[in-house]
Amino acid sequence: MGLTTPTPIQRQTIPLALLGKDLVCSSVTGSGKTLGYLVPIFERLMWRDRKGGGRTRVMVLTPTRELAVQVYQVGKLLGRYTDLTFSLCVGGMNLRTQEAELRERPEIVIGTPGRVIDHVRNTRGFSLDTLEILVIDEADRILEEGFRDELEEIISHCPRSRQTMLFSATVSESVADLARLSLEKPIRIKIDPPKSTATGLTQEFLRVRDDQKLKKGAGAANLQRESILVTLCKTSSFSKGRTIIFFRSKAGAHRMKVIFSLFGLKAAELHGDLTQEQRMSSLQDFKDGKVSYLLATDLASRGLDIKGVERVINYETPNQYEVYLHRIGRTARAGKKGNALTLVGELDRKLVREARRNCASAIKQRKVDVKIVQDVSQELARLEDSIATILEDEKEEKVLKKGEMELKKGQNLIEHDDEIKSRPARTWFQSETDKKKSKGIGTSAHTANFTSTKDSKGPKRDRFDGLSRKQKRRKMANEEDAQERLKPVINASIRAAKKAQRPVKIGAEQVPYQSANQRKKSKDTKKKKSSFSQDLGGKKNSIKTSATPPHSSKKSGGAKRSSKGGKTGKR
Known part of the structure; x- marks a missing residue:
């Protein structure tokens, strides 16, 4: 080996x-x-x-x-x-x-x-x-x-x-x-710190304007994203070697397979709508070099080790950074170099910030020729009728195959009735109700990682409704900054709650939790006299001590006695 x-x-x-x-x-x-x-x-x-x-x-x-x-x-x-x-x-x-x-x-x-x-x-x-x-x-x-x-x-x-x-x-x-x-x-x-990537991996981000209208096709694919992806695969370095392209949905991966075939790009698809034989065949064709692109869902994001995968493209970003790490981990394996490109929109800024925070040195921004993208977009618009026809024909063929399978199943039940009834019934550790419940929990846990793409019946309104693009970006940046500032406070509260739940000896006095800063203050006997508001100091101190019950409203004397006597916990 x-x-x-x-x-x-x-x-x-x-x-x-x-x-x-x-x-x-x-x-x-x-x-x-x-x-x-x-x-x-x-x-x-x-x-x-x-x-x-x-x-x-x-x-x-x-x-x-x-x-x-x-x-x-x-x-x-x-x-x-x-x-x-x-x-x-x-x-x-x-x-x-x-x-x-x-x-x-x-x-x-x-x-x-x-x-x-x-x-x-x-x-x-x-x-x-x-x-x-x-x-x-x-x-x-x-x-x-x-x-x-x-x-x-x-x-x-x-x-x-x-x-x-x-x-x-x-x-x-x-x-x-x-x-x-x-x-x-x-x-x-x-071995490695959490959320780290391989040393030979270069991450690239390509900005996509999200103000384009979504077409009513399978997977609700974005015309601009489709145009950029085809442009990358036909003209850039992504046109050589082997590339895995990740999608959020099975329908989106299959639609892109149809588009690639119309543009003369050799690709295979890997997702849950395929039979096991088809999945293994697609994977083998990609390994053997018969196709250059593997269009996959997160089914292929875990554990698969395919030699020669030089690049990974995220057509859509996952909502969890851990899923993103597993996707880009399909390249730059075993000490080799690799490249991961992600198409990002306005709502994907959080993932970009997370990537920069964990690996700022190996992150680049990529740009594409706008004129070529526009030409591809016009060609896609012209081919839309052909794409819709192909998808509709495949849907009808799938229905016919399903009907044939049901017919064959019925014939087998009639012909081999005695043999089937003589077999012992297969058992399972769950009832049908428990099985459906467990499956529902797993499905909801999986879909929770992604934002909904379904069109609502009512008018689309959110917290950014009525804002310009500049105002929208500013508001999103302010919200993310506020979340970052609150993280240390939330983590401190979680640690305090966990420490308070630790078992103590029966009959022992319940001592309230104090942070290291509070314990240091309680030991300081030469503390200068100050008012209650001056003890809290600024905004930072007020957040840290907000979990502790306020002391007496007396001036320095009361505060001093509390710290010396250490009886604030009893009150």
């Missing part, structure tokens, strides 16, 4: 994993986390006890099918000269083939949570009773997608003596909660 020197995350995790410790690991995308857990797993299994036949010893869980396939391929490549056995358990692939593989008790199983639970409950001869190592890759994404119930169900079937390792580029609060519940004295490994 050409591996000679371990990466920082691998140097930290491999020795501890070999000792059997529970780990919570986080580092930037493309830092080698997959080999960080596969190498110690292989080393331990090479010295396993081969008596008593085969048994399932390792389970690796991933949030997406594509990432599971990638881990499976890396594992097979790493263990090609060993006698270790593997099984891939993901949806969209042949269920009977997977059942046959699991009955052979493979030592390493890699899959997605839903399909793994299905096999645990319904595949004879397969269980997790002998599991020794559980790995949860991209743990925060698994929890975001609403798989928390599935994850807890899988953990309940695993032995308590297992080793558990959690890997992610970002450790969210939900991941920390999961670690507290399912890990035994975990060791936390954090």
